[in-house]
Amino acid sequence: MNLQETLELHVKAAVKALFESELESVEFQATRREFAGDITVVVFPMLRVIKGNPAVIGEQVGQYLLDNVDLVKGFNVVKGFLNIEISDAYYINFFQQIKDDESYGFSEVKDDKAVMVEYSSPNTNKPLHLGHVRNVLLGYSVAEILKASGKKVYKTQIINDRGIHICKSMLAYQKFGNNEEPTAELKGDKLVGNYYVKFDQAYKAEISELMAQGQSEEEAKKNAPMLLEAQEMLIKWEAGDEDVVALWKKMNQWVYDGFDVTYKNIGVDFDTYYYESDTYLLGKEFVSEGLRTGVFFKKEDGSVWCDLTEDGLDEKIVLRSDGTAVYMTQDIGTAIQRIKDYPDVGGMVYTVGNEQDYHFKVLFLILKKLGFDWAKNLFHLSYGMVDLPSGKMKSREGTVVDADDLIQEMADTAEEISKDLGKLEDYSEEEKQELYKTIGLGALKYYILKVDPKKRILFDPKESIDFQGNTGPFIQYTYARIQSILRKADSAGSDIPSSEEVALHDKEKELIKQLELFPEVIQNAADQHSPALIANYTYDLVKEFNSFYQNVSILGADTEIEKSFRVALSRTVSHTIKNAFQVLGIEVPERM
Template structure:
């Protein structure tokens, strides 16, 4: 039985015994920092069944618990809040029962599976800062769900067809002179992205030329010859033109290689890939089924719609009058196909920016109306944009912050700061470079993931690599500090050894606070999974590190009075390090042994 369950049962028993009344539920909360106590019972809700002064009721329950629950050593009542102080034995018992802190907080994987979609880029440009938030969020949520006991499949759909890729293809054909990633030394995605920018430049020139001939802005935009040629290329692709398809395959191949290198540098992976070129025709059969079931209706022009006005939305087009699909058609078909491909999956999470909130409301509603039970378990992991101090990014104009450049810049910044601190002079050049990458990437990931997904972020690279405050490097530095303590202790692996402190020895207040913080980790993992929020893990880890640093400054670890105390404090530090490592692994962040 969990301690809170035991406490609930005993509080109900106390109310029954003392006041001859029955409680349905008991409300707990964390004790406020300015009061003594480890857990607080909220008395006010009890007044519905127990009449009287809340302070007197709290005192009566507190007296009962001190005499009937060995873990409760004393109590105090502040207004309608009963603050319980738990015994040192309770905390030591918790610590000794965790066989291995390196797996603490992780629940064994069950049969409940979920698909997590993230990244899903277009193949006309490299990944940029906006993609990074998407990728880091999706990957971390998948890792957290797995730690909470679910089976996860990491997936993405690559938008590898459409006018955007034809624009890059046409610009390369016209101006590329046979350039390849090998001949230029550029990553394939960067090379293709350069031609997307070149297309836009030429397109704007043609617009200005047409306007000078008397065309309106709108006329010039639609009549520009380069755009018409790109549209013709898209038609040729759809008709299976051999030369266009061959060029498409070649340039997309360059992009996939480039993406793979970026994913590798970011330390993320995928279990399956879907390609829009394979899925864009999916969904039409499902629309036919929906027509038969009365989920959809046809208008006079032959277009097919779904009426969502009863749900507070509007009518949604699902098939054009000429029988061609819209994005919604594809998304319906792709969702159904994915569940067919993963029959053990009971739901799916889509990591997509908040500009698509409405689209996903509609998609989920339509799938429910079509009768798919798993549609109840679909979730849009909606997130805000990432801005830079320099302003908004635009792919067409080539003003995006390239993901690879940002990763390299973060490592460079981490290196500069580390050199200034001067604590790594004895590392080799390779060891230093690896350390800079670990710190730089950790700074980037933590800065992005510590913020609630729904909030917009202003990303400041310099601020993120600060070794003080709520940053990745600050937490990594604490982990490295603990490793240094463990090396000095020069002990065999400590996990699994139990420590029984003499009954006369009391826990230091700072030891107790640290144990309390460690105790919260499994609950935090479950909460982060329920809320699809890596920010809960990030900020828990920061709180744990702050608590450890307070412990470190107030209690001598290696200079403890007795060998028994020293052994315990080293084990406690080791447990903190293991939880930091586990928590950071859920965020996709590595921790260095030295800094």
């Protein structure tokens, strides 16, 4: 039972004893800094049950608590706020309980149903850019947060490996490629992406030409030979044309190899992969099934639809009149396939941009209508777009911030700063490079994860990401500082005060209070699918620690017991930073 729960019982008892009334709940908040006290009871809500002056009621309840509850050491009332001072013994005892727990904040798996988290889900015709980076970081972190909150988790993605967009890259490669192959300088995904751009250039040139010949823009766009050829290629692919399929396989493999490098760079992983080309057929099966059971209906032209008008939505197509699958068909198939493959999965999280809010609303509804009980546990982790000052990123026009480049730039910035500070003279070149990457990635990941997922991010490549203030490196730096102290504090502080006699320094007490919040923050972040809550918590913790560090001497404490206590406190803070950053997917360095 935590402090708040304990106090709630006592406040209820106080109200019963003093006013013969029953409170349903008690409202608490942290005491504001300018007042004495550790936790505050808001008296106003009690007025519904008790009549009287809030200040007087606060006074009476406070006195009752002081007289009857050991851990209450004092109180004061300001307007309708009862500020309660808690004894140091409470905080010291609490700290005793958590100080040796290296996985503090994490829960054991307590749910027999697993959650599948999908993220990344790229098309295979171009490299990953900053938008994908947000997706990948969010999905990975939410998966880790869910694990930490006691869920079994599978990480997965759906790879959109077929369609007209891939044919465009393939066609341009056939025309202009000269059998170019990926090299160390040019990864496969980049190579394929280049041909996607080349397609677009050639296509646009043809459009201009046709328009010069007198066609309207609309006509020209439809009639351009490049597009016609790409469409022809798609038909050939679906017909299983050997040459086309061979090229498709070759180029897709280049892209997968390129993606793997990027994922490894970012530091994310997947437990399973799904390919659109594998799952759309299962989707079609269930469309037939739904047609039989009346979930769907067929129009005269043969296309199949789902009528969602009673749910306040429109009719949605699930199969084209020519019998081919649409996006929705495939997503129905993929969802069902996943549950078949992993029967312990009880719910899924889809990390996909908010431009697809409607799609997922419909998908979930259709799956419910098809009668799957797990359909009620589907969640669209919808996040805002990452935009540039110039607007949307467009791969075709080359206005994207490339993921690999960005990671490299961040590491370069970290290197510059580190060199200026010159604290790593005795590190080997290899160790240094590794550290620069840790710091650079830390800056990037924190920058993206600290903002509420549903808000859009405006990223200005000209203004580099900060390394000071509310940033990843600031937090990493604090961690490194603590490690430095721990290295110097020869005998680890296992000998910490247990008596009520020790007076806690204000900064020490604030730190313990902050530590106390961590498990709840993890649960909240899991419930809300929000890494931002973890990031903001960690920042507060670290700020508190730095203030402690600058104002209180740890290794130079007056007594041995004080020194041990402060070392132990620092160590626990560093565990907590490490654990918080682990679920954000950010590494912490021993030095920096």
